[in-house]
Amino acid sequence: MSKDTPTPLEIRSKLEHYCAYQDRCHNEVNAKLKSFGLSGNEAGEIIAHLIAHNFLNEERFACSFARGKHRIKHWGKIRIINELRFRHISQYNINTALKEITPEEYFDTFDNLSTRLWESLRAEKGLRKNKKFCDYLLRKGFESQLVFERLKELDK
Template identity: 35%
Template sequence: MEKKSYTFEEIKQKLVNYCVYQDRCHSEIEQKMRDFLLIPEAKDDILLYLMKENYLNEERFTRSYIRGKFYMKHWGRNKIKINLKQKGITEKLISRCMDEIDDEDYAKAINKIYNDYFSKQSGIKTYQKKSKTISHLLSKGYEYDVILDVLENE
């Protein structure tokens, strides 16, 4: 099937709309640009335009991503960090933006997930319930030492 060809301005507008719909990072924009047959100069022009007009803002994307993954999906810091790195976000920027997660909210979330998951386990010994619950929290990206603090405060 032949790809529909667009003018430079049409492609630029499509990418603006893509950014307006939801915050994006550079790697998502570059992936989207691969769909269009653009020469490198055109890609650079579009990237510069998106940044200059503040459609593309890596810090805003990172902050919004962290808030969304923690407050909506209840991911821990480790999982958020790994996923942001896969999107090409630097360690420095990730660290700077982690203050989007309130420490008190983080503690509440991990306690709630722990208690909910622990209470759903049935027909197994307590130490097995604890072990499964720890594994569940690790898979959601919570730090092992933070999980141990929860256990100690049981």
């Protein structure tokens, strides 16, 4: 190995810090291992070590991801599910993560977000305003039924 190439022990230590700083999924850790030029048995051993010492936990990652994206970015369940699937999180962990968001919190967030959005679209009129309203909330990942019901309430 050259002087610049870290040893597997150094890589393991760096990945411990990487996972301790923020919850990570297996995909992110695998990408980091590849960036170090590590794959195969050594990479598998490091991942096994991270799991065994609770640095890497997909269920914990999914739960914190769902909570954070909902509370901070105000994402709906559809967007959260799609993002977790994109990261190859199991359906069991996705379902567990969605339980972290209470129905009351979900509907409060949706209500506040939709009200603020509707009021911010004052300059718009008619169908254009309705389209912008629906597109934004659907892009945020809220269910279409919820969005259209809210549109009917606000567009009176």
